[in-house]
Amino acid sequence: xVRMVKPAHPHPDDGASGLLAIAERMIDAALKAGADxxxxxxxxxRSTGASVRxxxxxxxxxxxxxxxxxxxxxxxxxxxxxxxVHADLGPLVERAVAMAKVSPEDPFAGLADRSELATEIVDxxxxxxxxxxxxxxxxxxxxxxxxxxxxxxxTNSSGAGAGFSVAGLVLATSEGFSGSRLRSGFSxxxxxxxxxxxxxxxxxxxxxRLHFADLDDSAAIGRRAGERTVRRxxxxxxxxxxxxxxxxxxxxxxxVGHVVSGINGAAxxxxxxxxxxxMGERILPAGVDITDDPLLPRRSGSxxxxxxxxxxxxxxxxxxxVLKTWILDGGTARELGLSTNGRGSxxxxxxxxxxxxxxVSPGPLSPEALIADTHRGIYVxxxxxxxxxxxxxxxxxxxxGYMIENGALTFPISEVTIAGSLRDMLLGLTLADDLDPRFxxxxxxxxxxxxxxxGE
Numbered sequence: 001x002v003r004m005v006k007p008a009h010p011h012p013d014d015g016a017s018g019l020l021a022i023a024e025r026m027i028d029a030a031l032k033a034g035a036d037x038x039x040x041x042x043x044x045x046r047s048t049g050a051s052v053r054x055x056x057x058x059x060x061x062x063x064x065x066x067x068x069x070x071x072x073x074x075x076x077x078x079x080x081x082x083x084x085v086h087a088d089l090g091p092l093v094e095r096a097v098a099m100a101k102v103s104p105e106d107p108f109a110g111l112a113d114r115s116e117l118a119t120e121i122v123d124x125x126x127x128x129x130x131x132x133x134x135x136x137x138x139x140x141x142x143x144x145x146x147x148x149x150x151x152x153x154x155t156n157s158s159g160a161g162a163g164f165s166v167a168g169l170v171l172a173t174s175e176g177f178s179g180s181r182l183r184s185g186f187s188x189x190x191x192x193x194x195x196x197x198x199x200x201x202x203x204x205x206x207x208x209r210l211h212f213a214d215l216d217d218s219a220a221i222g223r224r225a226g227e228r229t230v231r232r233x234x235x236x237x238x239x240x241x242x243x244x245x246x247x248x249x250x251x252x253x254x255x256v257g258h259v260v261s262g263i264n265g266a267a268x269x270x271x272x273x274x275x276x277x278x279m280g281e282r283i284l285p286a287g288v289d290i291t292d293d294p295l296l297p298r299r300s301g302s303x304x305x306x307x308x309x310x311x312x313x314x315x316x317x318x319x320x321x322v323l324k325t326w327i328l329d330g331g332t333a334r335e336l337g338l339s340t341n342g343r344g345s346x347x348x349x350x351x352x353x354x355x356x357x358x359x360v361s362p363g364p365l366s367p368e369a370l371i372a373d374t375h376r377g378i379y380v381x382x383x384x385x386x387x388x389x390x391x392x393x394x395x396x397x398x399x400x401g402y403m404i405e406n407g408a409l410t411f412p413i414s415e416v417t418i419a420g421s422l423r424d425m426l427l428g429l430t431l432a433d434d435l436d437p438r439f440x441x442x443x444x445x446x447x448x449x450x451x452x453x454x455g456e
Contacts, residue, residue, distance in 0.1 A: 049163030118311030151226025177309030274393030312342025363431030
């Protein structure tokens with residue numbers, strides 16, 4: 001196949017100048033209508049995708065949107081309205097100001113201070129102008145599924161898909177900030193089935209990148225999906241007991257995600273986090289760091305400024321195992337008596353705190369060595385269910401994976417539940433060194449010293 005590239009949007013501005021002008025006019029109109037302060041954000045998205053199953057096209061789709069969200073402040077009263085950017089925005093501005101005047105006061109509402117705003121929009125190489133036709137996406141999906149189904153033992157397909165997207169944010173505030181950011185995305189995924197009847201097993205593989213040239217080959221993704229699935233056939237249960245648990249990176253990213261959720265400033269302000277009283281205390285083993293860095297080039301969580309126009313810097317969430325900070329936007333920071341650290345995430349409903357690129361420091365062992373160091377345990381490749389209570393830290397999930405015997409992976413297992421406390425699990429971690437930078441949470445293979453396992 002010859003890939004055709006159409007640089008239809010050769011410059012990352014991609015029309016942002018005109019949208020900034022619209023946002024600035026809305027702010028001016030809001031101030032004239034009686035607002036004390038305002039900001040306006042245009043959230044843009046454009047995507048194309050294709051899906052196939054059993055060698056036939058199931059769906060192709062495209063979508064495009066440009067929505068504007070206006071926040072207005074009258075004293076400590078705030079209102080947010082949103083609409084399509086091409087709608088009549090004059091009445092929208094007037095309605096926003098009228099709503100704010102009758103809203104209850106929010107003592108923590110307000111824009112980011114001028115001293116906190118980004119003064120330079122750094123280029124983080126997040127945009128690739130490559131355009132893929134529907135035919136090219138179908139061919140990529142077909143190639144993935146064909147490679148997966150060619151693996152001996154594969155009996156059926158859940159389907160394959162490929163897509164690309166462009167997403168952007170245009171932001172202006174009455175404090176003087178104006179800026180835009182644009183990112184591209186390319187993805188491929190495939191799921192297949194092995195075995196028959198009660199022995200049937202499913203698995204998948206995928207890749208997702210900001211730049212097309214970084215995307216894994218379709219056939220390679222398909223082969224990995226097929227091989228992963230075949231290895232899961234004829235699973236067994238294991239005897240109930242306590243075992244060391246080794247988490248595959250797919251699962252360990254979720255475990256680190258629970259930490260990130262637990263130190264989100266919104267959860268701290270609400271008192272709904274199992275880590276709410278742990279600032280300055282050890283929550284991970286000595287030597288383990290977790291960093292959040294929004295300024296890494298060509299990384300999925302990067303952003304040159306946050307949803308309030310604040311430039312975030314790299315910061316230590318956990319240093320040498322000790323919890324160092326909360327993840328904060330402006331409003332949440334004010335509620336906690338702190339200052340924003342540039343982690344505001346924009347949506348049509350306003351701003352809330354969120355992480356960017358979360359990086360866990362690597363351990364000293366390879367994943368193979370970590371497994372070899374585990375005499376008898378369980379290697380978890382998938383967790384099932386929603387059994388994580390982020391208020392109490394209680395953890396209970398169904399899992400599938402493999403038994404570890406004499407330091408090696410042996411037979412597949414399923415219909416097994418693991419349970420424990422997040423606090424104990426985190427303090428009992430041993431980390432491997434296999435970091436994959438594709439994801440916004442970069443975490444290696446991890447072992448928990450011991451968890452309760454309910455099997456047979």
